[in-house]
Amino acid sequence: xxxxLGKKKTVRINGCVAAAQAAKYADVDVIAAYPIRPYTxxxxxxxxxxxxxxxxxxxxxxxxxxSQLSIAHGASSSGARVFTGSSGVGVHxxxxxxxxxxxxxxxxxxxxxxxxxDPPGDFGSEHxxxxxxxxxGWLMGWSCDAQEAFDNHLMGYRIGEDPRxxxxxxVCQDGFFVSHITSEVDLPDPGQVKEFLxxxxxxxxxxxxxxxxxxxxxxxxxxxxxxxxRARAMEGSMPVIEEIHEEFAKIFGRRYDPWIEExxxxxxxxxxxxxxxxxxxxxxxxxxxxxxxxxxxxxxxRTFRPYPTDRVREVLSKFKVVGVIETNMGLGSVSSxxxxxxxxxxxLYESDRRPLVHSFMAGMGGEAIVLKEFYWMTQKMLEAxxxxxxxxxxxxxxxxx
Numbered sequence: 001x002x003x004x005l006g007k008k009k010t011v012r013i014n015g016c017v018a019a020a021q022a023a024k025y026a027d028v029d030v031i032a033a034y035p036i037r038p039y040t041x042x043x044x045x046x047x048x049x050x051x052x053x054x055x056x057x058x059x060x061x062x063x064x065x066x067s068q069l070s071i072a073h074g075a076s077s078s079g080a081r082v083f084t085g086s087s088g089v090g091v092h093x094x095x096x097x098x099x100x101x102x103x104x105x106x107x108x109x110x111x112x113x114x115x116x117x118d119p120p121g122d123f124g125s126e127h128x129x130x131x132x133x134x135x136x137g138w139l140m141g142w143s144c145d146a147q148e149a150f151d152n153h154l155m156g157y158r159i160g161e162d163p164r165x166x167x168x169x170x171v172c173q174d175g176f177f178v179s180h181i182t183s184e185v186d187l188p189d190p191g192q193v194k195e196f197l198x199x200x201x202x203x204x205x206x207x208x209x210x211x212x213x214x215x216x217x218x219x220x221x222x223x224x225x226x227x228x229x230r231a232r233a234m235e236g237s238m239p240v241i242e243e244i245h246e247e248f249a250k251i252f253g254r255r256y257d258p259w260i261e262e263x264x265x266x267x268x269x270x271x272x273x274x275x276x277x278x279x280x281x282x283x284x285x286x287x288x289x290x291x292x293x294x295x296x297x298x299x300x301x302r303t304f305r306p307y308p309t310d311r312v313r314e315v316l317s318k319f320k321v322v323g324v325i326e327t328n329m330g331l332g333s334v335s336s337x338x339x340x341x342x343x344x345x346x347x348l349y350e351s352d353r354r355p356l357v358h359s360f361m362a363g364m365g366g367e368a369i370v371l372k373e374f375y376w377m378t379q380k381m382l383e384a385x386x387x388x389x390x391x392x393x394x395x396x397x398x399x400x401x
Contacts, residue, residue, distance in 0.1 A: 008188055009187050014041070016113060019149055020049065023055075023111075024054065025193045029082070030060065030071070030076075031050070031084070032062055033047070033084070034061065034065050036090035037087065037175075038123060039090075064093060066093055072101070072110070073097060073104070073106060076101075077205065077206045081200040083109055084110050085110055088114070088116060091132075102136060102137030105230075107167060107200070107202075113173055113174075114129055115366065116129075116365055120366070124175060126364060131304075137167060139168070139305055140305040141302050141304055144279050145183050147254075151256070152171050155245065162237075165233055174276045175366070188252055196248065196251050241306075242258055245258040259302060259303050262315065264297045269296075269321065270297075270322075272286075272299065272322075272374075273299045274300060274327070275301040278368075281374065282298050285375065289375065294382065296381070297319075312344065313351050320385045321358065321381040321390075322356070323358045323378075325363070326361050330342070335359040360394075362398075373398060377395070
C-alpha cells in the first residue's frame with residue numbers, strides 16, 4: 001500500500017486524530033469502522049485520508065461492532081495490517097471475537113477511547129469497557145495524552161506483529177480527556193517509521209495457494225496446548241516490549257518506560273497509583289502539595305497486559321502508603337470497588353515491605369478528578385501513614401467527608 005506523507009512536523013491535534021495519524025503512518029491495509037462516540041472522530045479522520053488519497057487502504061463500514069471485529073479478524077488472517085476501534089458498550093458488543101482473535105494469534109490493533117458503560121453511558125471516560133476484556137489475551141495499555149497515543153499505536157503494531165509475540169493490541173486512551181482535548185504532537189519523518197515498523201508478514205496467512213486451517217473450534221485435547229501457547233506468548237512479550245521501547249527511543253528520540261512512569265517519588269512517603277489521563281491533573285496536584293511540604297508522588301501504569309508484576313512490586317514497596325485510583329468498576333471484587341486494587345495487592349504479596357493500600361473510586365461516571373479530590377485522597381493516605389493502618393479498604397471520592 002502507498003501512503004502519502006510529509007516530512008517531520010509538529011501539529012496540534014486530539015487523541016482521536018493522533019490515533020488516525022498513527023494508522024496512516026503505519027500504512028494500514030484494512031480499516032474496519034463502526035461509529036460510537038468518542039472514538040468516532042478517529043474513523044472520520046481516516047475516511048477523509050482515504051478519500052483524499054493520503055492513505056491507500058480498504059475502508060469497510062460494518063453493520064455492528066461484532067461484524068467490525070469479524071472483518072478485522074478475517075483481514076488480519078489474510079495477511080493485512082488492520083486497524084479498528086470502539087468505545088464503551090461498543091467494545092462489549094464485539095466481546096465474542098476477542099478470544100478467537102488472540103487464540104488464532106492475529107495481531108489486530110484496536111483503538112479504544114474509553115467511555116462509561118450503560119448506565120450511565122456518559123461521554124466521559126471510565127476504563128471498565130476495556131478492562132472487562134483484560135484476560136482475553138490482548139496486549140493492553142493506556143496513553144495519557146495525544147503524543148503518547150500516537151507513539152503507543154506505532155509501538156503496538158511493532159510489538160504485536162513480532163513473530164515472537166503475534167498478539168492483538170488494545171491501545172487505550174481516555175474518552176474526552178485524551179480523545180477530544182488537543183495538544184502538540186510530533187509527527188515523524190516517514191523514513192523513521194519505515195525503519196522502525198517493517199511490513200506485516202504473518203507466518204500462516206490464509207492463501208488459496210498455500211492452504212492452512214484457521215478456526216476457534218478444536219478438539220478438547222487440543223485446547224490445553226493452545227491455551228498454554230497463548231499464555232507463553234503473553235509472558236514472552238515482556239522482553240520484546242522492553243526491546244522495542246528502546247529501539248523506539250533511539251529512532252524517534254522519545255523515551256518511555258514500558259511499564260511505569262514515576263513522578264516526584266524520590267523521597268515520597270505516599271503515592272498515587274493509576275493509569276491514563278487523570279495522571280496529568282495528578283501531577284499538578286502533587287506539585288502544589290509538595291510546595292506545602294507533603295511527601296507525595298505518583299506512579300502511572302503504562303502497560304496493563306502483560307502486567308509488570310515484578311516491576312510494580314519493586315517500585316511500590318518503597319513507599320508507606322499507596323492510593324490506587326481506579327476509574328473502573330469491579331463490583332463484588334476483593335475491594336468492592338475497582339479491579340486495579342487486586343492487581344496491586346497481588347504484586348505486593350511477595351514483598352518483604354508491604355505498604356498500606358487504599359482503593360479510591362474516583363472519576364466514576366466519566367467525571368473529572370479535580371484538584372481538591374487529589375488533596376482529599378492525599379490527606380487520607382497521610383492519615384493512614386500516621387495511624388499505621390487504613391481507615392477502610394475503599395473510598396468513594398466525593399461522597400465521603
